[in-house]
Amino acid sequence: MGLGRRLYRGEIDVDFVGKWKLWYSLSGFLLIVSIAGLLINGLNLGVEFKGGSVFSFSAPSATIEQVREGFREQGVHQPIVQTAGDRWRVTTETLPENTMLQVQNSISKDYSVPVNQVNVQSIGASWGGEVSQKAWMGLAVFMLAIILYLSMAFEPKMALAAIVALVHDLVITAGIYAWSGFEVTPATLLGFLTILGYSLYDAVVVFDMIKEVTAKLGTTSKQTYSMAANNALNHTLIRSLNTSLVAILPVAAILFIGTTVLGAGTLKDLSLALFVGMIVGTYSSLCVATPLLVTLKEREPKYQAIARRLASQAGKGAKGSKSAATAKG
């Protein structure tokens, strides 16, 4: 039976929890690489965070030198010129309003673009600070609210595991941005924030099943917490994969349109962050959140007892099924 068919029929049994050493080392490696990237390269912050002025316009006939020279003539020191198709995007330091209007007019004259077709964005240097400060605060409050909510809806250990998986996703996504040098804009930030939602959403569905399954575990049960959790995970695997796929499909569509049709812009920035984040998120809800939860739960005396009993049974079972049966009887 092919994998696709087995998936369709829900007949799949992957030992996610048992391979925790593999996942932990893989995630550990990715985290180290990401943090190194953040420390070495840092994030390529967009003007929205650093402050600056951005001019965008479409001029099919212009050349890079022409555009750069045009800006220098207006007294702009270091224009960064980017192009996508006909569209030009020039980033400069924060310009005073008068210079901004001058530049706008000169672009309009040089490339015979109506002045209203020259897009201008200007961000004061301190504004970016405020934006990111608000974002950090939002993140902190959000995590606190989620920890509280999940602690109530599930239990504190599940909340902890979910939050760790979430931080894991964020750091790795940020690491990818650091190493690739993709620009971080407020739209990227939106992407990150959505990843938070998805990462948790996924973990919530898996944990909900784990909670349901492990609630039945008693002193006489035939399963350890790890086994039960792994079953729950496999049980929701189809849903996890389906959900992720269904979620990634629209994002991929935005990414495709954003890059091919519009060039640099909100659509691309956001969908890129989402795309990367969702893939990392799917991985982490399967391979990080649940194993972590199991690691935390197996330390509880109740589940340790079950694990010990089953281990000793297995030991006896290896000698002979008869002795196992008598031990049980």
Place this chain on the structure above:
Amino acid sequence: MARPTSSHSKPGRTLLLLLALILALGGTMFLQKAFTPKLGLDLAGGTTVTLSPVTQNGAAPPEEILDRAVNIIRDRVNGTGISDAEVAKSGDNIIISIPGVGQSEAIKLVATTAELRFRQVLAMEATQLPQQLATEAPKPGGSPSGNPSADPSAKPTSSGSQPAKPEPTGSRPAGATTPKASPTGKALSSALTSPAPNPSPTATATQQGRQNDPKKGQDKKGDDKKATPTPTQPPQQQQNPGVNPQGIDPAVLKQYATLDCANPKNRGQGVQDDPNKQYAACESDGSFKYVLDVAKVVGTDIDTASAGVRQGSTEWVVQLDFKSKGAGEWSKLTSAAYNSQDPRNKVAVVLDGVVITAPNIISPIPGGRAEITGQFNQKSATELAEQLKYGALPLKFQRSSIDTVSSTLGQDQLRGGLIAGVIGLALVVLYCLLYYRGLGIVAVLSLVVASILTYTAVVVLGHNANFRLSLPHIIGLVVSIGITADSFIVYFERIRDEMKEGRRTLRAAVEVAWVRARRTILIADAVMFIAAVVLYALAVGGVAGFAFAMGLTTLIDIVVVFMFTKPFIALLARLKFFAKGHPLSGLDSERMSAEPAGTSRRTTTPQEA
């Protein structure tokens, strides 16, 4: 296992309820004749300016002051004739949205913070206010233009009907012994005030009529005349031909002759005045018009301004302190005015191109201090002091961001967002149909219902709560397709679990699975909703918009799953096609693991744990 819920027997009723909801939203759309969402400026094209308040200690400014600033900026923007401009508060920030063209003017306008200027009056006259103004004005505090700086202009009434107190403290300079006309009833001096009778019968009539009761204007005029100590009225003030043209730029004189102060546009705060040129201006309530000299002293020359009660009296005054350079200029300006004939003995305080007050100069004012007196109360004195300190705005602002999007880029973004939405939706639909077959149709219909609800909600919100669809919203909506679809997937997988157990009929499975799926969906949606609320409350700009879209679609998701997907499946479960597990239904026996392989699999299902 939980028991089937009561909805078991009444799926039809729930569906009808949903239909009623959709019809209500659609009906609202039809009633308001609004069929398309209102678009944000990043999609429609336009300019967005974000102003952040600058406070000394970085603390958030009081709400009330911020509100006042919003009103003033709104007036200023509207005063330029830009239609549809919006000024709104967002947290501590003020966001100005100006749709369409004319962006450079708008940027200039906002870039120019209200300038305060002191100009010597060269000529002035009372205006004949049209009847319309005269009738609408008597509302207390309401100026015809709705201009917030109008409050000082309300003072003339009181000072006009009862002359300002004669200065109790002695030593009045010679020039001030003859009280001179002051249309606003305020006087300006280093230490002294003069009585401020109304300059002319005409002016009195106009003011009285305007402020109190138009019909009684005549009587009041008479009263006023009696109350006026010395109604010396130079004739040249009455008509333009009588203006002494000496030293006045002919071009400005011409402007003055045609200046119509009844037109609110000439009294709006968007009027730009060049400090280095003579200028024809209106009083903020339109009652007078002036020819003003070049600005010798400007707002930046002021060090501080404060409102207080003069020592030894209960009179509220506004005190001005000039910086050292300003003090010199101020001294020169007041000397020049003091040594001139009426009406050139007045110095006009011009804010945003509009005269807010033009007190007499009753003595030269050296030393860099000045006091404005009049019939102030605590509120009006504080307000004028604030205006003098900050210009028109009660707060200092800095422009945090300016974003201009051309209409073509806006259209491109809108089209891009919509195409992405359509492609995304199509892919999801395709996948659902391939994977879930018959159940996939339920998923597709659920998405359709969700889309209808979202669209109507966005339109209705747009026209009633001024919700404007922007790019972050569209992305939020597209992304949420996945969340909505997930709810069905959770439910479908639960149904199939129940069927795999092999113990139930489809109709029972649908109900039992629902109870279990419902909890998961609610918890997961709660997480998304918390995320949306936190982001909406704390974030600025686009993030807040995105969060709003996310919150909205989360709610819609719950509505759709509860009111459409569940009852619809319950109905379908009665059909043979699904109940018998037709291969295309998505609930076929092969899918449900009826084979031996399935039996072995069952040992690992959680239910066996």
